[in-house]
Amino acid sequence: MKKVKYLILGAGPSALSFAHRLLEHGEDSFLLLEKEKEGGGLCRSIEIDGSPLDIGGGHFLDIRKKEVLRLLFKFMPEEEWNLFDRISTIKVKNNEIDYPFESSIWQLPIEEQEEYLYSIARAGCNLGLPMPEKFKEWIYWKLGDKIAEDYMIPYNNKVQSIDLDRLGTYWLYKLPNVSFKETLSSCLNKKQCGTIPAHAQFLYPKKYGYGEVWRRMSENLDNRIITNTTINKIDFDELIVNDSFKGEIIINTIPWTEFKTRIGMPDQVIKLINDLEYSSIDVTYYDENEQTNAHWTYIPDERISHHRILYRHNFCSNSRGYWTETNSKRSVLLDLKWKYTNKYAYPLNTIAKPESISKILEWSKSKNVVGLGRWGEWEHMNSDVAVEKGIQLADKIYL
Numbered sequence: 001m002k003k004v005k006y007l008i009l010g011a012g013p014s015a016l017s018f019a020h021r022l023l024e025h026g027e028d029s030f031l032l033l034e035k036e037k038e039g040g041g042l043c044r045s046i047e048i049d050g051s052p053l054d055i056g057g058g059h060f061l062d063i064r065k066k067e068v069l070r071l072l073f074k075f076m077p078e079e080e081w082n083l084f085d086r087i088s089t090i091k092v093k094n095n096e097i098d099y100p101f102e103s104s105i106w107q108l109p110i111e112e113q114e115e116y117l118y119s120i121a122r123a124g125c126n127l128g129l130p131m132p133e134k135f136k137e138w139i140y141w142k143l144g145d146k147i148a149e150d151y152m153i154p155y156n157n158k159v160q161s162i163d164l165d166r167l168g169t170y171w172l173y174k175l176p177n178v179s180f181k182e183t184l185s186s187c188l189n190k191k192q193c194g195t196i197p198a199h200a201q202f203l204y205p206k207k208y209g210y211g212e213v214w215r216r217m218s219e220n221l222d223n224r225i226i227t228n229t230t231i232n233k234i235d236f237d238e239l240i241v242n243d244s245f246k247g248e249i250i251i252n253t254i255p256w257t258e259f260k261t262r263i264g265m266p267d268q269v270i271k272l273i274n275d276l277e278y279s280s281i282d283v284t285y286y287d288e289n290e291q292t293n294a295h296w297t298y299i300p301d302e303r304i305s306h307h308r309i310l311y312r313h314n315f316c317s318n319s320r321g322y323w324t325e326t327n328s329k330r331s332v333l334l335d336l337k338w339k340y341t342n343k344y345a346y347p348l349n350t351i352a353k354p355e356s357i358s359k360i361l362e363w364s365k366s367k368n369v370v371g372l373g374r375w376g377e378w379e380h381m382n383s384d385v386a387v388e389k390g391i392q393l394a395d396k397i398y399l
């Protein structure tokens, strides 16, 4: 039996950041267990057609969190990254406009602008109606019928691929919040207006894929990480995993649904875990270049299976080609292109989720098992947030 103070399950960004922050605090009694052959989780890259490709989909590092950059630059210094101003577009019917939609209506033909503006003016939020609790109703309430039906509903039908009425609204602070006044002003002034979306400026490695920084972080842990080890059993009373590894505290960053055997977990907590939902995303590579200066494009058209295109040739030096992201439920079976399926891609923000995950986390914490990161907290977070959470958890213990 291998015994450590902190047994860390998974080696994605949240686990790696927690581990490195422990080292910064002088703590080295920990071990990471990872099922893949290397760390990095959804942020890993491989080489395809002579250049890196990010197998978890399009991955870009937001620059706003200085403490996150400080930690990551220790492994991949700032000069190894290119800084980009985000160019992302939405293809809607026969037009292509910038993201976010509400700030870019001014780029459409004037008759279309009139229709969108008229529709937003009659949206519930502008009529003083209360905010609904279901996502689909919220879309109509916030953006009006026309943006809802031309863009938000078809796009979300594709990316989420579940009944949108089953999703809540508690996570919508992540979406751009552009007021009607700002949309109007952007149309009159013919320029973007309103809040800046995430990744307005982002970093991407000059010579590598996004996975390189996490690969280096893993490598730096030497024998404190064990790869090719799938966790399927946990004993909550003894804090033992796979009958072989024991921690005084377990930090869980893998999906709670991955534990096939859970000793000491009450049936009601098992039921809450079984109710957690996720979606899977297929990443497919195409070797042609597209005529665009965008880094990526959103595709709401439901006749097309993928919902996003990432133009590798526009952010990855000396590369060609692009890749697409498609919800696995919509993936075309006979596609002969290179394809990678991310089984766990998005934790789904169902109406019941906040209560379920908070009860799971409360119970597990009482057993000294702490949930961390995208799957440990079952929250749709970007990698900069996962890193920040890893740092903060270690700081909470040691500061």
Ligand SMILES: Cc1cc2nc3c(=O)[nH]c(=O)nc-3n(C[C@H](O)[C@H](O)[C@H](O)COP(=O)(O)OP(=O)(O)OC[C@H]3O[C@@H](n4cnc5c(N)ncnc54)[C@H](O)[C@@H]3O)c2cc1C
Pocket (backbone or CB within 6 Å): 009, 010, 011, 012, 013, 014, 015, 033, 034, 035, 036, 039, 040, 041, 042, 043, 056, 057, 058, 059, 060, 061, 062, 229, 230, 231, 232, 253, 254, 255, 258, 281, 325, 342, 345, 346, 372, 373, 374, 375, 376, 381, 382, 383, 384, 386
């Ligand atoms: C399509 C898509 C696009 C994204 N774009 C961006 C972006 O542009 N910018 C950004 O910052 N973030 C982006 N993200 C989010 C980013 O991928 C996550 O925030 C980040 O990977 C979360 O890190 P984590 O360590 O919490 O989880 P993960 O990266 O999922 O790591 C979990 C780890 O646990 C391991 N594991 C799972 N099951 C087991 C098991 N049974 N036994 C052992 N190990 C196991 C996995 O192999 C993995 O290494 C995107 C995500 C997706 C799906």
